[in-house]
Amino acid sequence: MPDLPDATYLTDFHAYRAEHDPDGRCWTYLERTWTWGEAWHDVRRFAGALQAEGIVRGDRIAFLDKNNPAILTATQACCLLGSANAIVNWRLAGDELDYVINDAGARILFVGHELAPSIDLIRDRLVGVERIVVVGGDDDELEAWLAAATPVERQPGVDPDDVCLVMYSSGTTGRPKGVMLTQHNMVVHTLSAMGDIEYGPDDTMLVAMPMFHVGGSSYALFGPATGTHGYIIREVDPQLLAGAMMAGATHAFLVPAVVAALLQAGPQAMALFSRLKAFSYGAAPMPLPVLRGAIEHWPDTAFMQVYGMTEMGGVVTILDDAAHRDAEHPERLVSAGRPIPGVELRVVDVTTLQDVEPGGSGELWWRTEQNTVGYLGRPEATAELLVAADDGGGPWLRSGDIGRVDDGGFVFIEDRVKDMIITGGENVYSPEVERVLAEHPAVLETAVIGVPDDRWGETVKAVVAFRPEHTVDPQELIDFARERLAHYKAPRTVDVVEALPRNPSGKILKRDLRKGYWPSDGRQV
Template identity: 35%
Template sequence: MRLIDYLDKGASLDPDAPCLVCDGVVSTYAQVRALSDRVAAALAAREVAPGDKVAILSANDPTAFTCVFGISRAGAVWCPINPRNAANETRELLDLSDCSVLLFQESFAPLVNSIRTALPGLTTLVCLDGAPEWALSWDEFLGAGAGPVDRHAPGDLALIAGTGGTTGRPKGVMLTGANIEAMTAITLMSYPWPVADARPTYLALAPLTHAAGVLCFPVLCRGGSIVIMRRPDVEEFLDNLEIHRVTHTFLPPTLIYMVLDHPSLDRRDLSRLQCFWYGAAPMSTSRLEEALTRIGPVMAQLFGQTEAPMMISTMSPADHFAVDGSIARARLSSAGRPSPLVTVAIMAEDGRLLDRDERGEIVIRGSLVMRGYYGNEPATAEASARGWHHTGDIGYLDRDGYLFIVDRAKDMVITGGFNVYSTEVEQAIMAHPAVADCAVVGLPDDKWGERLTAVLEVRPGARVDTRELISFVKERLGSVKTPKQIEVWRTLPRSKIGKVLKTEIKNQLLDLPG
């Protein structure tokens, strides 16, 4: 399936049903489909051929999201740009993916203006809601089209997504229609959905350029509606859950913590909510247990990466509970079980596949895995060595088939000759009631080789006694895995999608340039 096929499927169920909702304005499937037709025709009029790359730089916005389907209908390839990127990062992504067209909101005009001369291949600039003199206005762009246009991208290529790495030049991940179809199929078979002809309502607060966006496709093919939030606001998020009787939503853990800390949460009617996805970063098991109690038995984990979107493993709401209905605490720190269409194995450094409960690199196979990195054969070959896709995560499969991610390979700390996985220490620290979030890193140390170091954020109004916290962790993990150094910071540095930047934390602790 092409990306446009998900919209067309929803439209075939009921063209007059609500499709996109934003700021109280409802666009029906027929209206969204008609606008996607106009975008496709306008791209064709600008000589955008099948396989050409078209980027979108926008905050969450229904017009910008509709352009995704117009790009697909034209047979072009969507290149999502994170709106939180710095100018140089955006320039690199546009350059490496060979984009010829950029659709952008006026609020990003200064950024686009600062990089456009360095991108000679970027021949068409379109402002969605304004008219800088060096770009086409939205009306000018659409006015040139003469449809209908309905084409296929060569080789089934659907989008090129930039990796979320924090060091070095980003890589462009090539995802095909088959990759997105596998992700969509896994989503539909692994999580609860309304029964019979009832349609889901999905609330999108997180950026549509990332997980929140691709989760729209299974909603669309069921004829559901998507409520788009332009900016992150917890009060508004809770309002929308009630007003729109939302059935599905997604947030990264940092935002879920903010929801749990919001004073009005316990007064809200969330009875329609069936599936509250969390992912993109590890979640505190103590706060997850709190969410299961206060938000409801609706929490649903997903684990994936840009190269294998969203659904390497899944944990449905029911999987969070034991047979007797109690919370299954032992599995809350897992990433769920390998999804039905993905083969997951654990590999040793020498390429051997390991047994249950043995730790090694998580490797996968299946139609979820990317085609490769755009224009980067060496990186593609490295990621697919020995016939498996290498995730770069260290983990193990337990006897019940649950996948546990113990660390990124690069984040493991070797202290006193022992391997210490930072995520295990972080979970122990975050069980303390005063800790909001934390990151554990290793710093050079003459005695230990690496000194286990924790940097914390505390909850509003709370205070942390570091000596008491060290005792708290030691009781749970023993002395080897207890940090030798604890720092309390007002906020931890994070990426555009909310992941804690451990490299930046290390640099700050060592007083190195970022």
């Protein structure tokens, strides 16, 4: 791997490439390839255009689009001004969209042309948005907006601790929360989270994961750091994936559901991806049959599993290629690997808040310079997330995951304190779904859980009890939820019971509900 440039600000990586390799390949998207010099000029123009609109340090913009290099350009442009880019999940339904955009406090909204009609429907509810810029298509406004701008450099007063990204993560209220990530958070992550995977100017990274996920944006930032060409596709689509492989992709980061689909597609599809030098996966557990099948079909590919969360800027543990092939410890294939450099871990009893004995299970608490500075406008939620340290160091971040560490330092994720469901790499927070189902007139009470699925890792299941003298077909409840939520959040299945199990204090026992669906080996995540 080439030496990584010194970086204090997130834009230092790209500026270095533009200076030292201006004609090298930066990004390929649709029919165009940008050089490092051209892409850096776009960053500076974008910053100049934002400045001309009155965007200053501390302000926020929002970007709603499928994968597009303009999203990465916008993020880096914000870095030059000390402002932040809130990247919005394009799969959200209308009432979710206006909530996130308004919560972000975005002054300018950039929207992909395919998604512009959904914004037209809620425009009158976007109370703080001063301007909307359509990106792409016949009605593109971005190019003319940039062409009229004067490029600018980093502005005086900009600090590495300025927030540069706001990424929305589901919250305990059932509404998403904006995770604030600083330039320093992302610089540290970029320098620490590549593991032993080799990247370089002769390689091509397939950038397929949605950029509204921290995994999509943080992975794409490895390109400027290493000088690696990024091949960006709009979304995870079989034809687009195959096109990327035919174009020479050497590195990829995907969710396990994609690998399961490739295995189902047959040997020809697996053979196409066997050209990869390195394959990274994460965002959801990889079912063992799928993982073993991939290792068998791709014997010359280096494998890397990653575990992390939005609140930690991305990756905090890595299961490297050697561990994937360690015949003496096959049980570690289901682990999350070991912490990356600069990351500290405690395993804490959720009742006493004291460290458990070595090898014991508890909530995973993390400390790293990657940790978020908090949730946007949510001081109480931030206080629940970040716990002050007794040693005078930085705060510990409560992950909400239950796990243990073996004698080799490998972390095993066993359950979740929070009721998060991960389906195909998408996070679904059960109270958000429960809140919607509870609005149906026939529903008395409901609990939403994740159940195992060989392709998606987990799928969403609702368990409901009806009001007296009420009953509806389960499909009606599924359709009801799909009208109000992104489809991946809506339950795939609905079970009807007379009453939900509860403990003496009245709390619904979701663990009891899960028992009928999860294997008996202890895994419930």
